[in-house]
Structure formats: structure tokens, C-alpha cells
Amino acid sequence: QQPVQSPQAVILREGEDAVINCSSSKALYSVHWYRQKHGEAPVFLMILLKGGEQKGHDKISASFNEKKQQSSLYLTASQLSYSGTYFCGTDTTGANNLFFGTGTRLTVIP
Amino acid sequence: DGGITQSPKYLFRKEGQNVTLSCEQNLNHDAMYWYRQDPGQGLRLIYYSQIVNDFQKGDIAEGYSVSREKKESFPLTVTSAQKNPTAFYLCASITPSGAAFFGQGTRLTVV
Numbered sequence: 001q002q003p004v005q006s007p008q009a010v011i012l013r014e015g016e017d018a019v020i021n022c023s024s025s026k027a028l029y030s031v032h033w034y035r036q037k038h039g040e041a042p043v044f045l046m047i048l049l050k051g052g053e054q055k056g057h058d059k060i061s062a063s064f065n066e067k068k069q070q071s072s073l074y075l076t077a078s079q080l081s082y083s084g085t086y087f088c089g090t091d092t093t094g095a096n097n098l099f100f101g102t103g104t105r106l107t108v109i110p
Numbered sequence: 111d112g113g114i115t116q117s118p119k120y121l122f123r124k125e126g127q128n129v130t131l132s133c134e135q136n137l138n139h140d141a142m143y144w145y146r147q148d149p150g151q152g153l154r155l156i157y158y159s160q161i162v163n164d165f166q167k168g169d170i171a172e173g174y175s176v177s178r179e180k181k182e183s184f185p186l187t188v189t190s191a192q193k194n195p196t197a198f199y200l201c202a203s204i205t206p207s208g209a210a211f212f213g214q215g216t217r218l219t220v221v
Contacts, residue, residue, distance in 0.1 A: 032209075040214065041200060044210060087153065089153075095160075096204050097155065097158060098153075098155070100154075101152050102152045
């Protein structure tokens, strides 16, 4: 039930954009996105519920295509602080029991 | 300050020993979860509890045990039956809307 994330790693220069994808083999109730910096706990970014919604705050946004069982995280005009590993978590039942992908390591360089 | 507190931050276990990882929250959340993270891997669910005195196995529960006697506390015991316990352990509590708040983790090493 683990979702598949792509790419596994990406390196950006400050100001560039990136897209991280999350794909599930099962129908999804919701998709959650988290960012984890090295040696720290994951930090909640956003939840998207079924219904095909989009969300965003600051320059980080996400979409959820319920039909395709996919979600994408968009990072625009990247900043050094965006560096970290991004995880998607998928909920197939509505009970908030999340299965996490293996993560996408994002590195932003000056 | 509200949050999730895990202790200890680092823990060393000898072969054949049981150890208990502490997780306390003062966020008044009903749901609490334990995850294991290995290098280069995602988070894998060990156990979860949606309410006091009730808990369910996750994907990798073998060799672990939990209790939920109080809303605020969800300790995880790594037993000697867990053959490869070296990992980073994360505890989380979940808001009613589904957002997970994680503790700072416990890094367990077998010596």
C-alpha cells in the first residue's frame, strides 16, 4: 500500500521550480504532505481530500487527482529553506492511517 | 507549550533486552501513532491508537508492544523478539482533521 514518489532526489538552484509526484495503487481518501529536515521530525505541510482539490500556502502548493490516484507537490521560486526530504502520506480508508512514500530529497543550492 | 515529547533522544539496547520508548502529548488528541524510519526509507507504521485502552497493529508490529492507559501517553516497547531494532522511531498524534504532529524522535541502536 506504500505510495510511489518521484523523483527520488532533485537539486535546484535558488529561484527554480520543482514538482514532486506521489502515486498510489489504491483509491485514496486523502493525501498528506510532510517535509523532514535531516535529523528532525517531519513537519506537516498540507492535506488534500478526495474531490480533486488544490491547496497552497506561500510558494508551495499541491494538487490531488482522485481519478488517477495521484498527487503532486509544487515548489515555486525555491528558497534554501525548502531543502529537505518530502514525504507524501496516503489514506485509503478515511481513518488517517497513513502509508508513507520513501521520500524525495530536495536540495536547494545558492 | 503544546506538543509531542519523545524520550530519550538516543537509546542503546543490548542483545536480548527489552527497551521502552516514551511518547507524551498535551495536545488533547485522541489518535496516536508509532512509526519506524530506516535510512532512505519512508515511515512504516508500527502501532496506532485511536482512543484510550485501544490500539491496533500496523504493518510491522512484530517484536513491538504498546499500551494506551492515558490519553496523553503512548509508550512503545521494543522486545527481544525484534531482530533488527536499530532505527529512528517517531511518535505522532493526529488532529481530528488528519494532520500529524510528530515528536523529535528516538534513535535506537543495538550494541
